[in-house]
Amino acid sequence: xxxxxxPQFKLWLKNxxxxxxxxxxxxxxxxxxxxxxxxxxxxxxxxxxxTDDPNWLQKVKYAQAYRLWHYHxxxxxxxxxxxxxxxxxxxxxxxxxxxxxxxxxxxxxPFELPSIDRLIQPCQSPPTWTVKPPTSPKTAxxxxxxxxxxxxxxxxxxxILMTAWYCYSIYQRC
Numbered sequence: 001x002x003x004x005x006x007p008q009f010k011l012w013l014k015n016x017x018x019x020x021x022x023x024x025x026x027x028x029x030x031x032x033x034x035x036x037x038x039x040x041x042x043x044x045x046x047x048x049x050x051t052d053d054p055n056w057l058q059k060v061k062y063a064q065a066y067r068l069w070h071y072h073x074x075x076x077x078x079x080x081x082x083x084x085x086x087x088x089x090x091x092x093x094x095x096x097x098x099x100x101x102x103x104x105x106x107x108x109x110p111f112e113l114p115s116i117d118r119l120i121q122p123c124q125s126p127p128t129w130t131v132k133p134p135t136s137p138k139t140a141x142x143x144x145x146x147x148x149x150x151x152x153x154x155x156x157x158x159x160i161l162m163t164a165w166y167c168y169s170i171y172q173r174c
Contacts (some may be wrong), residue, residue, distance in 0.1 A: 001035045002099035003028045004029065006120050009102055019091075023074050024105075031100060041085045046092070046113055057120035059113060066119050069095045094119060138143065 005013065013021060029040075036043060047063035049056050064066070070079070070090040080087035092104040092114045104114040 001031050003031050004099060004101045004120075006101060006103050006118065008118060009104065020073075020075050024091065024102075027071065027073060028102075036095075036100075038083070039071065040082055041074055041078060041087060042083075043071045043082075044069065045053075045095075046070050049111075062113060065094065066116075067094045068113060069093055069100075070108075072108075075105075092118075 013052045014022065016024070030039065041110040045063065046068035047060045049059045049063070053059060062161060070092050072135075073091045074085065074087045075089040077088070077107055078087050080086050088107055089105055090108045091102060092106065094103060101120055103118045103120070106112055106114075
């Protein structure tokens with residue numbers, strides 16, 4: 001599995017204590033080699049929001065839309081049993097089929113989702129196309145422009161990011 005850091009998180013990581021950098025590095029190496037299986041700490045979808053949270057529905061939808069997960073990284077220390085160990089700090093990431101994008105680290109409790117400015121993709125599934133995939137960047141661009149014109153309910157910012165992301169993925173396959 002591929003592991004990516006956002007540019008902002010890379011900057012923060014440089015300033016973390018060496019012991020924290022090592023724990024994050026061990027997590028990254030584990031995920032690259034074994035995926036998200038057999039991790040030492042608790043790893044779960046961030047849409048598992050306590051139902052008594054006053055913003056429950058908003059947080060659940062946000063976490064699902066952006067495919068947010070979090071992992072108890074063991075900072076400062078772990079407590080509990082292997083595979084379900086918890087720690088004060090959690091690593092926030094976006095989870096995709098064959099990669100994760102590490103976006104933030106925060107104390108827990110309280111559990112707070114990372115803000116949208118820390119995320120790198122709109123994380124919507126690409127649209128299902130009923131036509132043959134484009135065979136060139138030019139036709140990929142036309143397909144993407146067609147999609148954005150037929151989906152006005154998506155906010156312009158998300159639409160631009162989604163278009164760029166989809167165009168790039170199509171271009172990579174061509």
